[in-house]
Amino acid sequence: MKLIDTHSHIHFSKDFPDFEEVLIRAKEAGVYKQVLVGCDVEDSFEAFKVAKNFDDLFWTFGIHPHSSDQGNEKIYEMLSEILADKNEDFEKLPVAIGEIGLDYFRNLQSKETQIEAFIKQLNIAKEFDLPVILHIRDAFEDTFKILEKEKNSKVLLHCFSGGIKEADWAWNRGFMVSFSGIVTYKKNLELQECAKIAPKDLFVVETDCPYLAPQKFRGQRNEPAFVAEIAKLIAELRNISAEELAILTTSNAERYFKI
Numbered sequence: 001m002k003l004i005d006t007h008s009h010i011h012f013s014k015d016f017p018d019f020e021e022v023l024i025r026a027k028e029a030g031v032y033k034q035v036l037v038g039c040d041v042e043d044s045f046e047a048f049k050v051a052k053n054f055d056d057l058f059w060t061f062g063i064h065p066h067s068s069d070q071g072n073e074k075i076y077e078m079l080s081e082i083l084a085d086k087n088e089d090f091e092k093l094p095v096a097i098g099e100i101g102l103d104y105f106r107n108l109q110s111k112e113t114q115i116e117a118f119i120k121q122l123n124i125a126k127e128f129d130l131p132v133i134l135h136i137r138d139a140f141e142d143t144f145k146i147l148e149k150e151k152n153s154k155v156l157l158h159c160f161s162g163g164i165k166e167a168d169w170a171w172n173r174g175f176m177v178s179f180s181g182i183v184t185y186k187k188n189l190e191l192q193e194c195a196k197i198a199p200k201d202l203f204v205v206e207t208d209c210p211y212l213a214p215q216k217f218r219g220q221r222n223e224p225a226f227v228a229e230i231a232k233l234i235a236e237l238r239n240i241s242a243e244e245l246a247i248l249t250t251s252n253a254e255r256y257f258k259i
């Protein structure tokens with residue numbers, strides 16, 4: 001079985017002192033590629049430093065809504081230079097812009113600051129024809145308004161936590177929805193329904209490790225190997241084999257990220 005963890009933070013060195021073993025367990029579970037997602041400027045560069053040493057690890061650059069006060073012209077210029085392949089320090093380029101978006105649950109930054117960094121990064125992604133990875137929490141309405149206006153066509157809603165209405169909105173626009181461990185939590189019936197009815201070319205799986213371990217490992221640190229649990233549950237919901245589910249989600253991820 002070949003799975004892709006489309007949202008991993010194994011470059012968080014504090015959370016993964018056992019990085020080598022984590023990689024081995026991921027391989028054993030069939031996870032043959034991972035996308036290491038950056039959360040702020042420094043963290044994105046950490047993702048790069050780890051990913052550059054492995055053919056099967058990819059990285060993204062993003063300023064998360066929690067860090068959106070980091071966004072400034074200098075940073076965006078530097079990012080554009082990297083993406084234009086004009087910075088020799090970056091021999092491996094990001095495969096997406098993310099995670100970016102809006103988080104009105106924790107509201108660590110003002111709405112204005114979050115929206116500004118979000119729109120700026122959506123525009124950079126458009127300029128370089130890159131997909132985006134969106135983090136949306138309690139902010140679907142504003143996010144959808146911004147997306148209607150900015151018209152990015154390559155959009156992925158990471159760690160999807162909305163309902164059927166939000167999922168349909170995304171699918172109708174050809175956007176990708178990514179299911180994480182929260183789909184395995186028993187009470188999340190509507191989310192499970194989303195995973196059941198997702199158009200076969202418009203969904204992927206992720207761990208968001210070290211956060212959000214699936215039900216079986218709830219309370220523990222999450223790690224890429226556990227994406228197999230998420231795939232297993234979604235396969236059951238859709239009444240197909242885990243192997244078939246893996247083929248679907250892996251080809252979707254490869255197409256989306258061009259990896």
Ligand SMILES: [Zn+2]
Pocket residue numbers: 099135158159
């Ligand atoms: Zn997130």
Ligand SMILES: [Zn+2]
Pocket residue numbers: 007009037099208
């Ligand atoms: Zn994340």
